[in-house]
Amino acid sequence: MKKLIDAVDDVVLDALRGMAAAHPSLRVDLDQRIIVRADAPRTGKVGLISGGGSGHEPLHGGFVGYGMLDAACPGEVFTSPVPDQILAATTAVSGGAGVVHIVKNYTGDVLNFQMAAELADDEDIEVIPVVIDDDVAVQDSTFTAGRRGTGATVFVEKIAGALAEADGAVADVAAVATEVNERSRSFGVALTACTVPAAGRPTFELGEDEIELGIGIHGEPGRERTKLRTATEIVDFSLSAINDDMPLSGSDVLVMVNGMGGTPLMELYGAYAAADKWLTGHGATVSRRLVGNYVTSLDMAGCMISVCRLTPRLAELWDAPVETPGLRWGR
């Protein structure tokens, strides 16, 4: 394992120290391990919180700031945060108008956020959880823990964040988050496995000419392994999987070609060209797009495509100003 780190045990803490030093707009509490907007809490504003394992940067800490999240709780690498941490973040951003928890559908995340919500309730803070489950690679929830929450988390955090910034009520912020989740789907492909620092070796073995289709964001293997294909073939396969689940023809879409951490932007742009062509060819109108590393899986090579079928209101909230380390425009 070759990593730019000091010590395996300090990886997350050192990253938090760096975020604190690099972004004065954030308040980083190293003891509680939370990243909070420096201006939080704002009285009367709904607090928007997310969190999950570290290793997906910029998700979630990189999306804390004006127009998006009020706080993020990073767990250990690929491990959900603990309830105390989530409660600390909830308390730190509570402006009396309630707090929305954006939770990715992974067993550990769901359980820990659930416990934190109970603790917050004890302190009379209203918490509404919204669970993200956009991954079409997971099909039948009777045989699995249900769809994973992956790329659409960025869409949800941005759009719900815009409404919260505009002083939307807690029920409305939660409702728009749910709406975005329901209108979004993702599919991911790995070209290589990633290496978790504490494990010291790749999470799974992938041959030189093999790829893994339908991966999640924690380095867990996907649903099928095949031979390497061209970027266009991979993009077509991913978008077909999405389209089979949520027909895109006639829709105005927001699309994200997301890098998993180890793929150069050059290749992501190539993939985006194929995605744009596929979507247009299948009757969708691409009106908003993101290309880059937004929800990563450490050093994994590969990409994930996420699509959201927009409404005029969702497009307007997407376009609203945002100023975070990982996403900024209009301000």
Place this chain on the structure above:
Amino acid sequence: MDVRQWIVRFSELVTADASRLTRLDSDIGDGDHGTNLDRGLRAAVAALDSDLPPGKVLMTAGRTLVSKTGGASGPLYGTALRRAGKAFGDATEVDAAGLGAALRAALEGIKELGKAEEGDKTMVDALTPAVAAYEGAAGEGLAAATRAALDGAEKGAEATVALQARKGRASYLGPRSVGHLDPGAASTVLLFRALADVAGRS
């Protein structure tokens, strides 16, 4: 029997086996089970006060596990220990019947929180036969009953190899999860090994 020693022994066994648990988890999950549980249990042991009655010891250990572990194992093991502790109530001694009721409560707590049943390839598959075996042998005293429970846990864990996962991250692998020992079931065996070790001492 000293339940504090049970948690201490569980922590020792998990520390010794952490890399194996993590490797089992890498095969079908995300590769953090050993490091996570080790971290949580060390914190739980540090939080324990030897003067507390059994129920309070387990509730404290459970609360600490929930607070410090993360992942799915923190809430699940933490809830199991908290429920077991509640079942002891104010009892000052651990007898065979009391421990049986506590183990049953732990199993129910885990099934409720994880919404898992037998056959889903989770820790429930080791825990269920362990508790059943314990109850079957409870009349023979603590040492014998905990040995029977360990035997049940081992057999249950081994049986997860053939199962396809329906819960947790391994479920995303579908048929490819078959052929691997479930890491949660593997750590559950350690929980019962620790119990048998400690009950056998007294």
